[in-house]
Amino acid sequence: MTTEIRxxxxxxxxxxxxERITPEQVGLPRGARRRTPGLRREEVAHLSAVGVTWYTWLEQSRDIHVSVQVLDALARTLLLDPGExxxxxxxxxxTDPTPASSCMGVTDAVRALLDRLDPIPASVQNSRYDILAYNRTYAHLLCDxxxxxxxxxxxVILMHTHPQWRESVVEHDxxxxxxxxxxxASMAGHLSEPAWKMLVKRLQSESPAFRENxxxxxxxxxxxxxxxxxxxHVGLLTVTHTDLWLNPELGARIVTYVPVDAETRERLEKLYALAGDPRRTVTR
Known part of the structure; x- marks a missing residue:
C-alpha cells in the first residue's frame, strides 16, 4: 500500500x-442544533488533546506526521476495539507500543507453566508492569x-483507576x-521510549494520587x-509476592502470590474452583 493510498x-x-460515536458515549451533551452524525471534528480534537486544524488535516489526507501518542489518544476517544x-x-x-499489540516472550511453555501454578495466582509482567499473560486464579484475584x-x-493503571482493583488491595494508599x-526506578533505562512516556502521561492525566506520588x-x-x-468472592488473602525472572534484561518475569497460611491456600483453591472456565466471570 503506497503512502498516499494509506x-x-x-x-x-x-x-x-x-460518525458512529454519539456525544453521550463520551460524556458530551447532544444539543438541539446538532446535524453532524456522531462527533464533530473539533470534539474529537478536544477529547484527544490535539489541535482542531491538525485533526482536520488528518481527515483531509494531508501529509503530516502522526505520533504514537496521538494515535493512542485517538483510539481511546473513538472507542476502538483491539482490531480497530x-x-x-x-x-x-x-507500531503500537502497548501490550495489546504483542505478547513477546510469552511462549506456550510459559503459558503452560502459569496454568500449572494454579491455584497460586500468577502472571507474566514486563518492567513497565504491563500484564502480558495470567492464569485463571490471577484473572479473578483483584478484578475480572x-x-x-x-x-x-x-x-499501575489498574491500581490508580480501576475501582474494584483498588478496593481489593488492603494497603491501597x-x-x-x-x-x-x-x-x-524502572523507567530510568527507558526515558526516551514512547510507550513509557505515554503510560506516565496517561497516569498523570487520570490520577491526582499518581501525580502527587x-x-x-x-x-x-x-x-x-x-x-x-x-x-x-472468598475474603481476605495473605500471600507472599515472588518474582521468577524470565528475561532480566527486558524485565520479563512471572509474578506469583504464594499463600502464607492454610486458610489463604483454601480460599485460593475455592477461588480457582469458582472461576471455572477462564472465559467466564466468577460468580458465587
Missing part, C-alpha cells in the same frame, strides 16, 4: 469511526481481568506510593514481600 484510507477510517486499534496503527505506518481491555492491563516509586521522585526496588488482598 493516508486516504486512514482519513476515511477516522471519519467513519467518528491495530488497523489504525497499521494505516498510520506506526478478562473484562479489562488488553491495553489497560497494566498494574501505600501500594500506590510504592508503585509510583517502582515505575520511576510521581512528584516525590522516590525510588523503590522490586522485591518479595507479604501482601494482603480482599477478594470479593
Amino acid at each position: 493516508r486516504h484510507e486512514l482519513a476515511a477510517f477516522l471519519r467513519s469511526r467518528r 486499534r491495530a488497523h489504525l496503527f497499521q494505516l498510520a505506518g506506526a 481481568l478478562d473484562t479489562v481491555p488488553p491495553e489497560d492491563r497494566n498494574c 501505600e501500594s500506590m506510593r510504592v508503585m509510583a516509586a517502582k515505575l520511576r 510521581w512528584e516525590r521522585y522516590e525510588i523503590a526496588a522490586g522485591r518479595g514481600k507479604v501482601k494482603q488482598f480482599r477478594n470479593r
